[in-house]
Amino acid sequence: MNTQDQVMQTIAETLNVPLSTINKDSAAENMDIWDSFAQVNLMMALEQTFDITLEVEDLMKLNSVTSITDFIERNS
Amino acid sequence: MKQKENHIDKLLTLRTRREFSEQTTDWYKSISLPDAKRLARHINTLESIEHVFRLGVIHTYTSDLLNPWLDFHAAIQGLELHTYHAPYGMNIMESQENSGLFAHKPDLTLFLLTREDLHPSLANPISEYNDGQLQQIHDEIITHLANILSKFRTNISGHFVLTILPRILPAALGLFDAQADRSEEAWWASLKEAIATKLRNTIESSMFVDLDQMLATLGRKQFFDLRYWYTSRFPFTPQAANELARRTLNLAAVLKYPKAKVIVLDADNTLWGGIVGEDGINGISLGPEYPGNTFVDFQHRLLDFQKRGFILAICSKNNPEDVQDVLDNHPHQVLRKHHFSAQRVNWLPKPENLISLAEELNLGLESFVFVDDSDHECNMALNQLPQVQVIQTPAKPVEIPACLEQIARLEILSLTQEDQQKTQLYLQENQRKNLQKELEAGGNDIRQYLASLNMEMNISIDSTDNISRLAQLTQKTNQFNLTTRRYSEQQIRHFIESEQWTVASFSLSDTFGYSGIVGLALFHHLNTSETEIDSFLMSCRVIGRQAETAFLVFMLNYLASNSVSSVAADYLQTHKNKLVSDFYDNHDFLLEKNGRYKRDLSEFQLDKDLFPPIKVTHKTEK
Numbered sequence: 001m002n003t004q005d006q007v008m009q010t011i012a013e014t015l016n017v018p019l020s021t022i023n024k025d026s027a028a029e030n031m032d033i034w035d036s037f038a039q040v041n042l043m044m045a046l047e048q049t050f051d052i053t054l055e056v057e058d059l060m061k062l063n064s065v066t067s068i069t070d071f072i073e074r075n076s
Numbered sequence: 077m078k079q080k081e082n083h084i085d086k087l088l089t090l091r092t093r094r095e096f097s098e099q100t101t102d103w104y105k106s107i108s109l110p111d112a113k114r115l116a117r118h119i120n121t122l123e124s125i126e127h128v129f130r131l132g133v134i135h136t137y138t139s140d141l142l143n144p145w146l147d148f149h150a151a152i153q154g155l156e157l158h159t160y161h162a163p164y165g166m167n168i169m170e171s172q173e174n175s176g177l178f179a180h181k182p183d184l185t186l187f188l189l190t191r192e193d194l195h196p197s198l199a200n201p202i203s204e205y206n207d208g209q210l211q212q213i214h215d216e217i218i219t220h221l222a223n224i225l226s227k228f229r230t231n232i233s234g235h236f237v238l239t240i241l242p243r244i245l246p247a248a249l250g251l252f253d254a255q256a257d258r259s260e261e262a263w264w265a266s267l268k269e270a271i272a273t274k275l276r277n278t279i280e281s282s283m284f285v286d287l288d289q290m291l292a293t294l295g296r297k298q299f300f301d302l303r304y305w306y307t308s309r310f311p312f313t314p315q316a317a318n319e320l321a322r323r324t325l326n327l328a329a330v331l332k333y334p335k336a337k338v339i340v341l342d343a344d345n346t347l348w349g350g351i352v353g354e355d356g357i358n359g360i361s362l363g364p365e366y367p368g369n370t371f372v373d374f375q376h377r378l379l380d381f382q383k384r385g386f387i388l389a390i391c392s393k394n395n396p397e398d399v400q401d402v403l404d405n406h407p408h409q410v411l412r413k414h415h416f417s418a419q420r421v422n423w424l425p426k427p428e429n430l431i432s433l434a435e436e437l438n439l440g441l442e443s444f445v446f447v448d449d450s451d452h453e454c455n456m457a458l459n460q461l462p463q464v465q466v467i468q469t470p471a472k473p474v475e476i477p478a479c480l481e482q483i484a485r486l487e488i489l490s491l492t493q494e495d496q497q498k499t500q501l502y503l504q505e506n507q508r509k510n511l512q513k514e515l516e517a518g519g520n521d522i523r524q525y526l527a528s529l530n531m532e533m534n535i536s537i538d539s540t541d542n543i544s545r546l547a548q549l550t551q552k553t554n555q556f557n558l559t560t561r562r563y564s565e566q567q568i569r570h571f572i573e574s575e576q577w578t579v580a581s582f583s584l585s586d587t588f589g590y591s592g593i594v595g596l597a598l599f600h601h602l603n604t605s606e607t608e609i610d611s612f613l614m615s616c617r618v619i620g621r622q623a624e625t626a627f628l629v630f631m632l633n634y635l636a637s638n639s640v641s642s643v644a645a646d647y648l649q650t651h652k653n654k655l656v657s658d659f660y661d662n663h664d665f666l667l668e669k670n671g672r673y674k675r676d677l678s679e680f681q682l683d684k685d686l687f688p689p690i691k692v693t694h695k696t697e698k
Contacts, residue, residue: 009110013113014109014113037140040304040308041141041144044304045110048108048109049108055303056306059303
């Protein structure tokens with residue numbers, strides 16, 4: 001599984017939505033369920049799943065499949 | 077990461093919910109959020125949900141983020157969780173009858189407060205105040221908290237759990253705090269003690285859960301996540317959220333499932349290491365050196381559980397002399413013969429022994445927790461006695477002392493005097509049985525046996541002294557219980573205060589000791605002359621002494637002398653109260669066409685010759 005697939009899977013699990021509803025363009029701005037609570041839960045999930053540590057500045061910026069995938073590929 | 081995945085894969089192969097809830101290690105601790113969700117889904121597809129549990133949350137910091145962890149632990153406990161988060165803030169409006177919390181009808185309300193909520197001065201380190209100010213702050217906190225919680229208590233039913241978030245930063249004086257004459261930790265500890273005492277004495281069905289205990293278990297770094305605290309006012313790391321959810325749902329399980337009452341222990345490789353029949357009393361591991369020291373600690377832990385009110389029993393495949401020898405003579409054995417309320421040391425199959433233990437102790441198998449190291453014995457018990465909770469002793473000795481810490485049903489919500497004396501009470505019961513056998517062998521009848529006990533019954537009417545015990549009796553009593561209606565402490569208080577109700581309870585003492593409060597009857601007065609018996613129940617441990625007859629007849633006489641002319645009563649059958657199916661038939665009640673029992677009291681006369689040989693005294697408080 002490549003990083004993007006893993007990211008999409010983590011998002012689906014955390015937001016409680018079927019994996020099929022997530023694609024590479026999914027982002028907080030185009031998903032109602034991806035609200036600020038979901039964002040915090042998602043950040044925790046990403047840290048635990050990918051064994052990374054996020055800075056406060058990253059917490060709100062990482063709000064799309066693309067930005068998250070890029071971040072993880074750059075930092076692992 | 078590879079390893080973590082394997083761990084989850086292994087968990088996803090567990091086939092029953094019990095296998096999750098009976099894990100003796102803290103396996104859940106390192107679970108990530110997506111894994112917790114996967115596991116919760118997995119567990120919920122295994123079996124159907126057993127109970128709905130309604131949780132209310134009053135919070136002054138972000139609490140919604142706890143939801144996935146709450147759902148995860150609810151799944152493990154077999155509960156369908158409905159969580160209501162009140163609007164942010166310590167809002168008194170939520171205690172009103174038109175509030176969201178009221179409408180939610182919570183089984184449990186969790187108060188997640190910060191120190192500043194207790195008193196605005198606590199936003200700053202306490203080192204900024206002098207002794208007089210600190211005392212004043214202390215007193216104001218206690219009054220303020222009691223006021224708020226009693227407002228909630230007036231309208232909101234269910235259990236209350238109060239938590240206070242520890243300070244985000246360590247003590248103001250740093251390392252020196254413990255040494256300082258105005259130590260912040262020491263002041264805080266004494267405040268917490270005062271809060272707990274206040275709750276115990278004034279707010280029914282409430283408990284203080286100390287988050288500092290959790291902080292100590294996890295460590296500050298594993299407890300607080302400052303990034304989420306400062307950006308989202310959510311204080312917890314995922315591990316801390318997970319742990320807080322676990323502790324909350326453990327209490328939920330204690331509230332929803334039958335009470336555990338007995339811990340039945342295997343002997344070899346559970347109470348000590350090795351096999352006494354093969355290794356001999358001097359060859360088993362029990363003593364100051366590893367691995368014997370782990371078993372010594374486990375035995376001390378079992379004594380702690382006894383203090384919580386659980387009774388201990390042994391069920392071991394051994395020669396009885398060998399086990400007895402260890403109990404009597406091993407220098408490092410902590411638990412002696414008198415600590416065990418019953419023993420089965422023989423070669424019979426263990427399920428058979430568990431059934432006969434249940435009979436001897438007069439307790440249902442659903443109140444049993446069975447601890448054994450053997451796969452075979454654990455599986456036998458699991459398959460043949462699904463009511464029994466089975467815990468397998470860990471194979472690694474270092475894991476043994478803490479192996480019962482994760483078991484939800486071994487947590488307690490209250491501790492009465494009766495709980496603490498329980499083991500002694502069962503011991504007295506054994507002495508009674510021996511006396512009865514002796515007398516029967518000598519050709520005496522039951523009345524002579526009862527008379528020889530010199531029983532005294534003390535009846536309290538409408539007394540508020542032991543409300544928690546009375547509520548506990550309605551919640552725990554299954555066999556000698558005519559209607560099996562469960563009541564909370566608040567409901568009992570309401571009955572005591574109401575003119576429409578009479579609440580009577582009794583304690584019993586005899587030659588062998590004092591039983592504590594063991595019987596309860598709730599009378600509902602429909603009008604000045606008609607009364608119905610809403611509840612009539614008695615603890616199993618006084619069965620066989622005609623106390624029920626003395627209590628009922630005394631109360632009928634009491635009602636008759638208060639111009640009650642007829643009493644209605646019901647026997648509501650459950651699968652556990654067959655014992656009392658003919659109780660009212662045997663006490664001159666008539667079964668009417670509508671299925672209710674009735675007894676006319678208009679010409680009631682107390683027949684002294686038929687009254688059991690029990691001296692009755694009573695006091696009335698309303």
